Amino acid sequence: MDYSKELPCEVRKLIREGNITGQTSGMCAGYAQANLVVLPKELSYDFLLFAQRNPKSCPILEVLDEGSRYTKFMAKDGNIATDIPRYRIYEYGKMVGEYTDVTQFWREDLVGFLIGCSFSFESELLEAGIPVRQIEERCNVPMYNTNIPCAEAGIFKGNMVVSMRPIPYADVPRAVEVTAAMPRVHGAPIHIGNPAAIGINDLQHPDYGDMVTIREGEAPVFWPCGVTPQAVLMASKPAFAITHAPGHMFITDVKNVRLK
Amino acid sequence: MDYSKELPCEVRKLIREGNITGQTSGMCAGYAQANLVVLPKELSYDFLLFAQRNPKSCPILEVLDEGSRYTKFMAKDGNIATDIPRYRIYEYGKMVGEYTDVTQFWREDLVGFLIGCSFSFESELLEAGIPVRQIEERCNVPMYNTNIPCAEAGIFKGNMVVSMRPIPYADVPRAVEVTAAMPRVHGAPIHIGNPAAIGINDLQHPDYGDMVTIREGEAPVFWPCGVTPQAVLMASKPAFAITHAPGHMFITDVKNVRLK
Numbered sequence: 192m193d194y195s196k197e198l199p200c201e202v203r204k205l206i207r208e209g210n211i212t213g214q215t216s217g218m219c220a221g222y223a224q225a226n227l228v229v230l231p232k233e234l235s236y237d238f239l240l241f242a243q244r245n246p247k248s249c250p251i252l253e254v255l256d257e258g259s260r261y262t263k264f265m266a267k268d269g270n271i272a273t274d275i276p277r278y279r280i281y282e283y284g285k286m287v288g289e290y291t292d293v294t295q296f297w298r299e300d301l302v303g304f305l306i307g308c309s310f311s312f313e314s315e316l317l318e319a320g321i322p323v324r325q326i327e328e329r330c331n332v333p334m335y336n337t338n339i340p341c342a343e344a345g346i347f348k349g350n351m352v353v354s355m356r357p358i359p360y361a362d363v364p365r366a367v368e369v370t371a372a373m374p375r376v377h378g379a380p381i382h383i384g385n386p387a388a389i390g391i392n393d394l395q396h397p398d399y400g401d402m403v404t405i406r407e408g409e410a411p412v413f414w415p416c417g418v419t420p421q422a423v424l425m426a427s428k429p430a431f432a433i434t435h436a437p438g439h440m441f442i443t444d445v446k447n448v449r450l451k
Numbered sequence: 452m453d454y455s456k457e458l459p460c461e462v463r464k465l466i467r468e469g470n471i472t473g474q475t476s477g478m479c480a481g482y483a484q485a486n487l488v489v490l491p492k493e494l495s496y497d498f499l500l501f502a503q504r505n506p507k508s509c510p511i512l513e514v515l516d517e518g519s520r521y522t523k524f525m526a527k528d529g530n531i532a533t534d535i536p537r538y539r540i541y542e543y544g545k546m547v548g549e550y551t552d553v554t555q556f557w558r559e560d561l562v563g564f565l566i567g568c569s570f571s572f573e574s575e576l577l578e579a580g581i582p583v584r585q586i587e588e589r590c591n592v593p594m595y596n597t598n599i600p601c602a603e604a605g606i607f608k609g610n611m612v613v614s615m616r617p618i619p620y621a622d623v624p625r626a627v628e629v630t631a632a633m634p635r636v637h638g639a640p641i642h643i644g645n646p647a648a649i650g651i652n653d654l655q656h657p658d659y660g661d662m663v664t665i666r667e668g669e670a671p672v673f674w675p676c677g678v679t680p681q682a683v684l685m686a687s688k689p690a691f692a693i694t695h696a697p698g699h700m701f702i703t704d705v706k707n708v709r710l711k
Binding site for chain 1: 605
């Protein structure tokens with residue numbers, strides 16, 4: 192079934208009713224998809240401050256009101272406890288289960304954060320005629336831990352995680368330009384070329400995701416990655432947290448071009 | 452005494468020692484100046500959330516750690532309790548005093564917010580050859596209450612306050628372009644022309660600041676204004692707050708061009 196032409200509200204309804212439980216990549220073409228992090232209120236100030244201090248790796252699209260499951264800005268009548276195909280629940284930093292609906296776990300002290308995702312800028316790269324290798328090779332984007340420290344905020348600290356896309360040398364400036372114009376979905380690359388300069392010693396073995404082919408005449412280009420806030424958060428071992436499962440995103444009503 | 456060519460650290464030192472107590476307009480040319488809001492921690496989550504939801508009128512440049520007077524990102528060794536020429540202290544939304552140093556009022560539960568200021572984009576407008584009338588006429592920029600609602604956050608709600616600059620018709624697109632490139636200091640205009648469309652019924656009598664001349668062939672152009680968060684905050688009558696006095700800003704070590 193191809194959902195690329197469907198409206199976000201229709202697809203969210205199908206997900207909510209349990210009719211879609213797989214990854215959302217490619218669904219509702221042109222509309223932004225978002226990462227989800229849900230935390231108890233007591234951690235939410237530090238997390239929001241972490242995002243404010245690290246907007247490249249943690250671009251917040253919406254913070255829901257305390258206890259609310261309903262989006263007000265990024266989607267009409269969106270329900271973050273039902274409208275994502277697959278969730279993960281963490282206790283003290285350890286994953287304790289995957290669910291297709293987390294209504295039963297909802298609490299009045301929870302705060303939901305929707306965070307920008309590189310799906311948005313990848314569609315703009317493709318529009319600009321720039322290849323996106325992991326889409327061509329139908330796998331996950333390669334991601335790496337780096338030696339670039341995030342700005343600390345309260346209990347949260349750690350290094351930036353980056354995603355890598357091989358870009359033909361001649362297209363690198365345009366790839367910077369296209370993504371720089373979209374700061375709410377990670378923006379410009381953080382580094383171009385020489386992986387060792389940012390602490391990546393084995394490019395062939397990413398820390399997360401899958402390796403992709405780097406062809407002759409291509410530079411590895413590194414973007415701040417939405418895995419950063421999740422990795423930093425989990426390192427602090429919060430008593431309770433909910434996230435989306437990788438690739439299973441919240442589909443918003445907002446078009447990518449509006450996030451420029 | 453002309454401080455336009457001095458370094459920010461030198462001028463902050465003079466302010467800290469009580470040798471400068473006047474307005475900072477024009478000091479340290481090229482360096483960003485910032486608004487200050489200091490609140491008890493209990494209000495800081497709602498205020499940070501208000502800023503996240505209203506980035507045009509409330510662009511946060513730095514949030515200091517709880518209880519800390521020392522900046523970490525916008526200025527080296529900056530002290531927000533001493534490095535501003537004049538402060539205002541508010542109790543329950545009412546101004547109770549002006550001071551040149553607020554060290555004696557500092558508390559361990561206070562959180563300082565530095566907020567972007569239109570001084571930064573005005574220097575870029577001038578660079579682009581676009582007139583800035585209130586600088587020509589040596590008065591304060593005219594500011595107006597509007598009917599544009601801010602996104603609510605916790606206890607904070609209210610309408611946007613805008614600043615107005617008359618721009619020759621032919622320069623309006625360029626004025627939009629120049630300021631749109633600086634989202635951390637209010638960004639693009641929120642409205643161009645017809646004041647009644649945003650609830651301004653008497654352009655000749657601004658709600659704050661001074662009226663300036665609008666010449667034949669000029670459109671009034673309206674930008675989101677940093678008075679918005681202060682007005683919204685004070686309407687909630689917080690038990691305690693510290694702000695800068697109007698025009699007496701915190702001078703950062705960061706050049707305006709780095710805020711693009």
